[in-house]
Amino acid sequence: xxxxxxxxxxxxxxxxxxxxxxxxxxxxxxxxxxxxxxxxxxxxxxxxxxxxxxxxxxxxxxxxxxxxxxxxxxxxxxxxxxxxxxxxxxxxxxxxxxxxxxxxxxxxxxxxxxxxxxxxxxxxxxxxxxxxxxxxxxxxxxxxxxxxxxxxxxxxxxxxxxxxxxxxxxxxxxxxxxxxxxxxxxxxxxxxxxxxxxxxxxxxxxxxxxxxxxxxxxxxxx
Numbered sequence: 001x002x003x004x005x006x007x008x009x010x011x012x013x014x015x016x017x018x019x020x021x022x023x024x025x026x027x028x029x030x031x032x033x034x035x036x037x038x039x040x041x042x043x044x045x046x047x048x049x050x051x052x053x054x055x056x057x058x059x060x061x062x063x064x065x066x067x068x069x070x071x072x073x074x075x076x077x078x079x080x081x082x083x084x085x086x087x088x089x090x091x092x093x094x095x096x097x098x099x100x101x102x103x104x105x106x107x108x109x110x111x112x113x114x115x116x117x118x119x120x121x122x123x124x125x126x127x128x129x130x131x132x133x134x135x136x137x138x139x140x141x142x143x144x145x146x147x148x149x150x151x152x153x154x155x156x157x158x159x160x161x162x163x164x165x166x167x168x169x170x171x172x173x174x175x176x177x178x179x180x181x182x183x184x185x186x187x188x189x190x191x192x193x194x195x196x197x198x199x200x201x202x203x204x205x206x207x208x209x210x211x212x213x214x215x216x217x218x219x220x221x222x
Contacts, residue, residue, distance in 0.1 A: 023078040026071070041072065050133065057131055058080060059131035059157075060082060060130055064087040089115065123147060131156060132157075132158045154217045157212060162209060
C-alpha cells in the first residue's frame with residue numbers, strides 16, 4: 001500500500017482500493033515502478049487526477065518540470081495522444097531511465113526531454129502551453145512560478161504537485177531545519193497564488209497536496 005501522510009490512514013486505504021485504471025502503457029509502467037522500485041513518481045490518487053484533467057482539458061501543448069523516470073509524461077501522452085509534451089529534468093539517473101521508458105512507450109516521438117536545470121531552461125522557452133505540470137524541487141517552486149505563468153496560455157491550466165510536503169506545510173512542528181526552509185517557501189508559493197487577483201486557484205489534499213491554477217480570462221477549455 002502506498003503511504004500518504006496528509007490524510008487519515010483509513011481514507012488513504014479506501015482511496016487506494018478504489019482507484020480507476022490508468023490508460024494504456026501508463027498502467028503497465030505504474031505496476032512495474034510501484035512493485036519493484038521506490039522512486040518519487042506521482043502518487044496513485046494524484047496520477048488519476050492528472051489523467052482526468054488531461055482527458056478533460058485535451059491540451060495540445062504540455063510542459064512538465066520534473067521528469068523523474070518518465071511515468072507522468074507517459075501518462076499524459078496516453079490521455080492526450082495528440083499532444084506534444086516537453087519535459088525537463090537535471091538528474092542523470094532519472095534522465096537515463098526516462099529515455100529507456102520513452103523508447104518503450106513513446107514510439108511516436110511525442111515527448112521531448114530537455115536535460116538541465118529548470119531554472120536555466122525555463123527562461124529560454126518561447127512557446128505557450130495549454131497544460132503545465134510542476135513536480136520538481138519543492139524549494140524552487142516560488143522561483144519557477146513567474147516563468148510558468150508567462151508560458152501558460154490564456155486558457156491554460158497549471159497543476160502543481162506535492163505542495164503540502166507530507167503535511168508539513170500545514171503542521172510544521174516535526175520539520176527539520178532543512179525542511180523548514182522548504183515549508184516556508186511552499187507557504188509563500190501557495191499564498192502568492194491564492195492571493196493573486198489575476199488567477200483562479202484550487203488547493204486540494206489529493207496525493208501530497210495539489211494546487212490548480214488558471215489565469216482569469218475566458219476560461220474556455222477546448
